[in-house]
Every structure is written in structure tokens, then in C-alpha cells.
Amino acid sequence: MKRPVSQQSVKVVLGRAEIPVGSLSFNKDGARESSTFAYREDWLKSADRFEISPDLLLVEGNQFRKPPSRDDSIFHFAFADTEPDGWGCRVIARDHARRRKSAQEKGADVPRAGLTEMDYLLGVDDMSRIGALRLMDDAGNTLRTIEDGGRGTPPLLELAHLIGATRAVEMNRETAADLKYLRGRGTSLGGMRPKCTIFDEDGQLAIGKFPSIKDDRSVTRGEVLALHLAAAAGITVAQSRIVMSDDIPVALVRRFDRVADGGRIPYLSAGSMLQASRQEEHAYTGIADCIVARCVDPKRDLEELWRRLVFNLLITNVDDHVQNHGFLHVEHGQWRLAPAFDINPFPDKDSELKLWLNEDYGPVDSIEAVVNEAGYFRLETGEAKRVLGEVCRAVSDWKRVAKSAPVGMTDEDLDAFQPAFENEQTKMALALL
Structure with a gap:
């Protein structure tokens, strides 16, 4: 039997101005999926051209992508960064299954059984898609657009509705209305925890992160606390605060890939910059090498990366994988570290x-080893000690920040989080100073 072969192509444009960049094609041959991308000739000739992905050279013709493992995306890295995260995929899959069931009951045309990676890529609302890459159909419609001209991104006023819908999905009790409301509003940043893209009170784009029904501590307050401590430690961070909805604390984190007038900034995760397979281990020194090769101000970003490394260890942020670090485009193919986000x-x-410290040492588990590796990040001994002192002072003030208005922790919360901030590593750091 001949295997079914299909292809689907979309246009790729950049930013609010919708500058044409190229075309992306999805190919399915039986169970095999792959993709190709080709730059437009006018983009290759543009004075503003740059490689939109480190695995897409500025050359003519189709550039093929086949994933090295089952866990890796079939799309080139920059596009993979815009795919929905685990939570977004969960909503898209549930919505698709319910649509199939509804169509069968009505005797209507039933959508095909399986979703492809292209379906998931196009399942993200255009307004929410991370970075500046946008996808369009032949008619010039950005993908995904909301049916019936509805609003894709809800305002802060709809938090209660959002929480209700996400709780229903978590408990496997969602209705068609819940899924329609959440459809396309997921994000590319942040794993399986319930969240949604949202407009803040001033109209700026943000991510609303909700408590999970499985939480045994206030995870949302913990994340906002970590971000505020990081800022006090001299780290550039995404703006955040806790907002309450019917006594439920929601972490509101501003999007850093947007500017005030609605402009979009190209974004790459550190995983993409490393061209990293999801099945491999990765190290901070590898990210440092990318900074040296691609960043406009390597000295500044290397110090910032080492500062984040110290901070992550001292607050026990053990989920510091390469998708939780990123880069923003500056100009002409030069980048800078994106603000820190998803710190817990x-x-x-x-x-x-x-993340490992380096390929020889393995996972980061000692502040002393981190200090000994400071030279790789171009820090002299005195500079490293200065940075370590600034981070230690910020972390030691965690209880006061936790009680502040933007975080709002209770005494019970303080007891729950204390081991993350007061541990052997913080003691060793103070001893080194």
C-alpha cells in the first residue's frame, strides 16, 4: 500500500511590519515528518538580513530539517521555539478530540484523527507567539487567527474565567466552551503548568501563571519572589507581580519580546542558540561560548550569565534547562541575553x-566549583567575589521581599520555602566571602 504523502506551506514574516522572510513547508510521508525552509531572495539581499535561526544559513534554496531524535522538533530551532509548551499542547489535543467527537455526533465532516507537529505549531495565536517570527497563509492571514473575529488575548479582567477553564482541564472536566476559550492562548514558555497569555491593565502583553490543583505550596508566589530577588541581585528580569482573583494568587509576568508600541523582538532560546538536542546534557559554559560568538556585548552578558548561575544555585532553582534561558536580537545577527524568566x-x-557547569564537572552542585569556574566567564577574582557578594545579599533578604506587596507570602509560605534559600550552598557562599 502506498503511504499517504502530504505537504503544507506557510509564509514566514517578521515583526509588526510583516517583513517577508521566506517560506516554511511541512512534509508528511506516512509516519515520517520533516520540514524545509527557504529564504526569499529580497530578504537575502536586504541590508537588515540576519540568520533567523542558527541552523538556517543565509543561502538560497530549501534547507531541510529532520529531527535527530524522537524528542526533537521537526522544525528548525527558531520555529521550534514558537511551538506551544506542554500546557498549550494539552489544550490543543483536548480541543481537537472534542471537536472530532462533536462532528461524529452531528454527522458532520470529522477532522482527521492525529495531530501533526504543524497543527501544534499553527495552534498558537499570532498575538501570543514568542519572538518576532509570524506565520501567514496564502491569503495573508496570520496564523493562528481567532475564529469569527474574536479577541485572541483576554484582558486581566477575565482572570477568573481563565482560572475556571484551566482548572476544568486539569481535572479532566472541561467543556467545549472551556476549550474554545483557551484555544490558541497558550505560550511557548514554561512547560506543563497552567498558564495563558493575557493583556495587563496598561495593554501590555503578559503571561498569567495559575496555581495547579496539585500544588502543595504557593508556586506562583515563589516564582514572583525569585524574580524580585533576582532583580535585587543585579539580574535583568521580566517584570512580575502577584494579582489576586477570588483569593487565588496568579503570577503575572510581562513579556520581554514586545515593545510598548506593539513591536516584536526576535527571540531564540539558549537551546536553539546551542542547536541542542533535547536528549543531550548541556552546560553553562556552552551558553557562554554562544555569548562570545554571537552577542553584541560579550563581557556584560558573560557576567550576567555567571550571576544567574550563582543565583540559581543559591535559591535552589533546579529547573534551569536551556529552554529557560534566551536571547533577544539587537541588530545584524547580533544578540543579547534576554531577561531572566521562569525562575522557581x-x-x-x-x-x-x-544544567551542567561544564562537560567535565557535570551538574552544578557546589558554589565553590562555580566560583572556581568564574574565569571561563571572563571574571577576575575580585569581580567574581563582588558578584557573589551582591547575589548573597539579595538572597539573604528573601523573607522581607517575600512579605512585600508584589509577592504577599504568608508565614506558612515562609516556612514552606525556607529550605530553598537557607541551605548548605548559601552557608558555603557566605564562607567564601
Whole structure:
């Protein structure tokens, strides 16, 4: 039997101005999926051209992508960064299954059974898509657009509705209306936790992160606390605060890939910059090498990266994988570290980070080893000690910041999070100073 072959192509444009960049094609041959991308000739000749992805050279013709493993995306890295995260995929899959069931009951045309990676890529609302890459059909419609001209991104006033819909999905009790409301509003940043793109009170784009029904501590307050401590430690961070909806604390984190007038900034995750397979281990020194090769101000970003490394260890942020670090485009193919985001203290975990220190040392588990490696980040001994002192002072003030208005922790919350901030690594850091 001949295997079914199909192809689907979309136009790729850049930013609010919708500058044409190229075309992306999805290819399915039986169970095999792959993709190709080709730059437009006028983009290759443009004075503003740059490689939109580190695996897409500025050359003519189709550039083929086949994933190295089952866990890796079939799309080139920059497009993979815009795919929905675990939560977004969950909503898209549930919505598709319910649509199929509804069509069968009505005797209407039934959508095909399986979703392809292209379906998931196009399942993200255009307004929410991370970075500046946008996808369009032949008619010039950005993908995904909301049916019936409805609003794709809800305002802060609709938090209660959003929480209700996400809770229903978590409990496997969602209705068709819940899924229609959440459809396309997921994000590319942040794994399986319930969240949604949202407009803040001033009209700026943000991510609303909701407590999970499985939480045994206030995870949303913990993330906002970590971001405020990071800022106090001299780290560039995404703006955040806790907002309450019917006594439920929601973490509101501003999007850093947008500017005030609605402009979009190209974004790449550190995983994409490294061209990293999801099945491999990765190290902070590898990210440092990317900074040296691609960033407009390597000295500044190397110090910032080492500062984040120290901070992550001292607050027990053990979920510091390469998708939780990123870069924003400056100009002409030069980049800078994006503000820190998705930083979470884990009081129930040992202080061993997900990222390695380097290929020889393995996972980060010692502040002393981190200090000894400071030279790789172009820090002299005195500079490293200065940075370490600034981070230690910020982390030691965690209880006061936790009680502040933007975070709003209770005494019970303080008890729950204490092991994340007061542990052997923080003691060792103070001893080194």
C-alpha cells in the first residue's frame, strides 16, 4: 500500500511590519515528518538580513530539517521555539478530540484523527507567539487567527474565567466552551503548568501563571519572589507581580519580546542558540561560548550569565534547562541575553541544577566549583567575589521581599520555602566571602 504523502506551506514574516522572510513547508510521508525552509531572495539581499535561526544559513534554496531524535522538533530551532509548551499542547489535543467527537455526533465532516507537529505549531495565536517570527497563509492571514473575529488575548479582567477553564482541564472536566476559550492562548514558555497569555491593565502583553490543583505550596508566589530577588541581585528580569482573583494568587509576568508600541523582538532560546538536542546534557559554559560568538556585548552578558548561575544555585532553582534561558536580537545577527524568566525555588529538592557547569564537572552542585569556574566567564577574582557578594545579599533578604506587596507570602509560605534559600550552598557562599 502506498503511504499517504502530504505537504503544507506557510509564509514566514517578521515583526509588526510583516517583513517577508521566506517560506516554511511541512512534509508528511506516512509516519515520517520533516520540514524545509527557504529564504526569499529580497530578504537575502536586504541590508537588515540576519540568520533567523542558527541552523538556517543565509543561502538560497530549501534547507531541510529532520529531527535527530524522537524528542526533537521537526522544525528548525527558531520555529521550534514558537511551538506551544506542554500546557498549550494539552489544550490543543483536548480541543481537537472534542471537536472530532462533536462532528461524529452531528454527522458532520470529522477532522482527521492525529495531530501533526504543524497543527501544534499553527495552534498558537499570532498575538501570543514568542519572538518576532509570524506565520501567514496564502491569503495573508496570520496564523493562528481567532475564529469569527474574536479577541485572541483576554484582558486581566477575565482572570477568573481563565482560572475556571484551566482548572476544568486539569481535572479532566472541561467543556467545549472551556476549550474554545483557551484555544490558541497558550505560550511557548514554561512547560506543563497552567498558564495563558493575557493583556495587563496598561495593554501590555503578559503571561498569567495559575496555581495547579496539585500544588502543595504557593508556586506562583515563589516564582514572583525569585524574580524580585533576582532583580535585587543585579539580574535583568521580566517584570512580575502577584494579582489576586477570588483569593487565588496568579503570577503575572510581562513579556520581554514586545515593545510598548506593539513591536516584536526576535527571540531564540539558549537551546536553539546551542542547536541542542533535547536528549543531550548541556552546560553553562556552552551558553557562554554562544555569548562570545554571537552577542553584541560579550563581557556584560558573560557576567550576567555567571550571576544567574550563582543565583540559581543559591535559591535552589533546579529547573534551569536551556529552554529557560534566551536571547533577544539587537541588530545584524547580533544578540543579547534576554531577561531572566521562569525562575522557581524548589525547597523540596537538593541543590543540584539541571544544567551542567561544564562537560567535565557535570551538574552544578557546589558554589565553590562555580566560583572556581568564574574565569571561563571572563571574571577576575575580585569581580567574581563582588558578584557573589551582591547575589548573597539579595538572597539573604528573601523573607522581607517575600512579605512585600508584589509577592504577599504568608508565614506558612515562609516556612514552606525556607529550605530553598537557607541551605548548605548559601552557608558555603557566605564562607567564601
